[in-house]
Amino acid sequence: MIEPLSKLPHVGTTIFxxxxxxxxxxxxxxxxxxxxxxxxxxxxxxLVSEAYKKGNNQYAPMQGALxxxxxxSEKIERLYGTYYHPESEITVTAGATQAIFTTIAAFxxxxxxxxxxxxxxxxxxxxxxxxxxxxxxxxxxxxxFKMNWSAFKSAISPKTKMVICxxxxxxxGTIWSKDxxxxxxxxxxxxxxxxxSDEVYEHIVFDGKLHESASKYPxxxxxxxxCSSFGKTFHATGWKMGYCVAPKPLMREFQKVHQFNxxxxxxxxxxxxxxxxxxxQHYLNLGGFYQEKRDVFLNAxxxxxFKMVPSxxxxxxLLEYSEITxxxxxxxxxxxxxxxxxxxxxxxxxCKSDYDKKFLRFCFAKTNDVLDKASQILNSI
Ligand SMILES: Cc1ncc(COP(=O)(O)O)c(C=O)c1O
Numbered sequence: 001m002i003e004p005l006s007k008l009p010h011v012g013t014t015i016f017x018x019x020x021x022x023x024x025x026x027x028x029x030x031x032x033x034x035x036x037x038x039x040x041x042x043x044x045x046x047l048v049s050e051a052y053k054k055g056n057n058q059y060a061p062m063q064g065a066l067x068x069x070x071x072x073s074e075k076i077e078r079l080y081g082t083y084y085h086p087e088s089e090i091t092v093t094a095g096a097t098q099a100i101f102t103t104i105a106a107f108x109x110x111x112x113x114x115x116x117x118x119x120x121x122x123x124x125x126x127x128x129x130x131x132x133x134x135x136x137x138x139x140x141x142x143x144x145f146k147m148n149w150s151a152f153k154s155a156i157s158p159k160t161k162m163v164i165c166x167x168x169x170x171x172x173g174t175i176w177s178k179d180x181x182x183x184x185x186x187x188x189x190x191x192x193x194x195x196x197s198d199e200v201y202e203h204i205v206f207d208g209k210l211h212e213s214a215s216k217y218p219x220x221x222x223x224x225x226x227c228s229s230f231g232k233t234f235h236a237t238g239w240k241m242g243y244c245v246a247p248k249p250l251m252r253e254f255q256k257v258h259q260f261n262x263x264x265x266x267x268x269x270x271x272x273x274x275x276x277x278x279x280x281q282h283y284l285n286l287g288g289f290y291q292e293k294r295d296v297f298l299n300a301x302x303x304x305x306f307k308m309v310p311s312x313x314x315x316x317x318l319l320e321y322s323e324i325t326x327x328x329x330x331x332x333x334x335x336x337x338x339x340x341x342x343x344x345x346x347x348x349x350x351c352k353s354d355y356d357k358k359f360l361r362f363c364f365a366k367t368n369d370v371l372d373k374a375s376q377i378l379n380s381i
Contacts, residue, residue: 015345019345057267071274089247096228194223306320317361319344319359
């Protein structure tokens with residue numbers, strides 16, 4: 001047996017896999033992993049099957065099918081007022097995960113520091129480590145997970161190469177306001193720091209609020225690689241389709257890595273998505289759709305002992321359980337699966353820095369019958 005020298009010695013199986021396995025072993029309702037338990041729109045499925053049948057089954061251009069890049073460019077300009085050139089500033093990727101990985105690969109050099117706002121989605125840190133970078137955790141503060149902008153400013157050093165931010169935010173369901181974006185813009189002004197803006201939940205924002213894309217802020221846009229996910233937007237996480245946009249000099253470097261990483265991604269899916277994007281209702285209705293699910297879930301558990309601040313975006317809801325137990329979140333999450341047959345994700349797994357809050361994350365991208373069953377369990381605890 002060969003025992004290779006691990007490049008990621010501290011990385012094991014992801015918590016999502018571990019929890020899902022435990023959930024299935026205990027026949028638990030699974031609100032842990034972030035994906036819908038329903039299919040994409042039949043109209044999109046029809047476009048996909050037509051695209052396969054029309055003989056588009058060979059390599060797409062490296063940057064992505066032009067029709068899809070054009071549709072992405074139009075969408076961003078219409079929503080956020082910034083034009084990204086389809087020829088040179090947009091790349092279609094194998095999900096946002098690949099866009100994030102490739103961005104980190106393209107820009108982070110050994111010993112560079114990358115500020116990661118925590119709790120953070122799990123794919124950032126391993127990629128930073130792989131390329132010799134050092135992640136610097138910037139914890140969100142309080143039970144409402146707000147940014148401490150003066151602490152953020154102090155964390156910036158001459159070694160800071162990149163900042164990774166994520167709004168709407170997984171796992172907390174918070175969104176950044178215009179004021180947050182202006183603070184970020186001000187702090188990064190006159191630096192060479194690259195912003196990796198993870199905006200995969202850009203279309204899942206509630207209660208009449210607006211998504212604050214980095215592309216809306218000129219001094220952020222010039223330094224930003226912005227990542228998005230068709231998986232999240234069109235209930236098709238299994239397709240692993242996403243994209244990123246960035247100004248030309250950044251996108252040129254991104255594509256140098258992308259072309260040797262995947263070269264190009266699923267061609268028929270790209271052509272179908274290009275057509276589907278032409279009707280803006282397909283993504284503009286998404287916030288209302290998930291807001292209804294959030295409300296079904298929250299109304300059903302309002303008599304429970306869990307405390308909650310309604311999620312402002314994403315399809316995740318945090319529940320605070322300090323009235324129920326003092327247990328650490330990982331212990332309580334495991335007990336919830338084994339004793340009550342309900343799976344969630346403990347928020348501490350999204351943190352490298354010290355974290356001892358009492359929150360579990362529940363995914364409400366589920367049909368109402370599943371949300372009902374989960375609510376009954378939560379009410380009984
Ligand atoms: C914040 C965040 N970023 C990126 C991703 C990855 O998106 P994709 O499935 O398109 O790779 C996810 C998926 O859960 C996520 O929650």
